[in-house]
Amino acid sequence: EEQLVESGGGLVQAGESLRLSCVHSGFTDDDYAIAWFRQAPGKGREGVSCIRRRDGTTDYIESVKGRFTIASDLAKNTVWLQMNNLEPDDTAIYYCAADIWGSCGFQEYLYNVWGQGTQVTVSS
Numbered sequence: 001e002e003q004l005v006e007s008g009g010g011l012v013q014a015g016e017s018l019r020l021s022c023v024h025s026g027f028t029d030d031d032y033a034i035a036w037f038r039q040a041p042g043k044g045r046e047g048v049s050c051i052r053r054r055d056g057t058t059d060y061i062e063s064v065k066g067r068f069t070i071a072s073d074l075a076k077n078t079v080w081l082q083m084n085n086l087e088p089d090d091t092a093i094y095y096c097a098a099d100i101w102g103s104c105g106f107q108e109y110l111y112n113v114w115g116q117g118t119q120v121t122v123s124s
Contacts, residue, residue, distance in 0.1 A: 022078065027098070030053050033103060035050035036079075036096055067086075
C-alpha cells in the first residue's frame with residue numbers, strides 16, 4: 001500500500017526557514033511524481049512544487065520561486081521542501097501527494113495518494 005508521511009512543520013517568524021520532509025513507501029515502480037500542496041485557512045488547496053522521480057524535473061508556483069527548493073533522495077525515499085525567507089502568506093497546512101503517472105502538475109486530480117499534512121505557521 002502506498003503511503004506518504006510528512007514532517008517538519010512548525011511556527012516560525014517571517015524571514016526564517018523550515019524544511020519539510022515526505023517519506024514515501026509502497027510504490028511498485030519508480031515512475032511517479034511527488035508534489036507539495038498547501039491549504040491556507042478559508043482557501044482552497046494549491047500546488048506549490050513538484051518533482052519527477054525518474055528524471056528529477058522540478059516545478060514551482062511563481063510565489064515561491066527563489067525561496068523554496070524541492071529535492072529528492074531516491075535511496076531514502078524522501079522528498080524535501082526547503083522553505084527559506086518565509087512570509088505570513090505561506091501559513092498553511094502542507095501536504096505531500098503522489099502522482100503514480102509521473103506528470104508533475106499542480107492539479108489535485110492528478111494525485112491519488114496523499115499524506116496527512118503538516119502545519120506551517122509564519123508570524124509577522
